[in-house]
Amino acid sequence: MLTISRxxxxxxxxxxxxxxxxxGPGGQHVNRTESAVELRFDVAGSPSLPEEVRTRLLARRDRRLTAEGVLVIQGRRFRDQGRNRDDVRERLVELIRGVLLAPxxxxxxxxxxxSKERRLVGKQQRGRIKQTRSRKPDFE
Structure with a gap:
């Protein structure tokens, strides 16, 4: 079980x-081990998520969300598979926690x-500054 909240x-x-x-880094060892993790979670078809949480998750315009409503999170931050796995799961938990409460x-x-008067006074001052820039000299 992956605990999101109580x-x-x-x-x-x-x-x-x-x-x-x-x-990334790792030398020849990186070519032999599968240390990156791709976690897929079907948001649209999950019976565990409450309906309002599901709709808020699907409403997010997240590039990790496919058209079918599957959330795909990749983890390759660390050189260790276990740490990448924990990292991906923690990112999923944080994402779901972010939509638990309605905004x-x-x-x-x-x-x-x-505030309206301050805005108008500021516009008048700015206009006067610009007017002084365009005036012709008097000595011609």
Whole structure:
């Protein structure tokens, strides 16, 4: 079980891990070991996720989300397969935790009278500065 919060956990059967050969440092050893990890999680078809969490996850315009609703996270940060595996799982947990709570609705407000006046005074000052630049000299 991958624990997300007190009330939400994902069973191991919903996570698909694939191990790949990673690029980067490691010398000849990197050509023989599969230390990179690709974690796939079917967001759209997961029975463990509450419906509102699923819709918020799918609504995110994340490049790691496929058209079928599968989240693909790759980990090749470390040279060790175990550390990459833990890293990918932790990134999945953080991603899901980020959408657990619904974002607060923005309350539309109007600018105050004082802020409108400050804006207009600033525009007038700026206009005067620009006017002085374009004036012809008087001595001609």
């Amino acid at each position: 009330t939400l956990a994902l069973p191991e059967s919903e996570l698909v891990e694939r191990f790949l050969r990673a690029d 607060k609705k923005r309350v539309a407000t109007k600018p105050t009278r004082a």
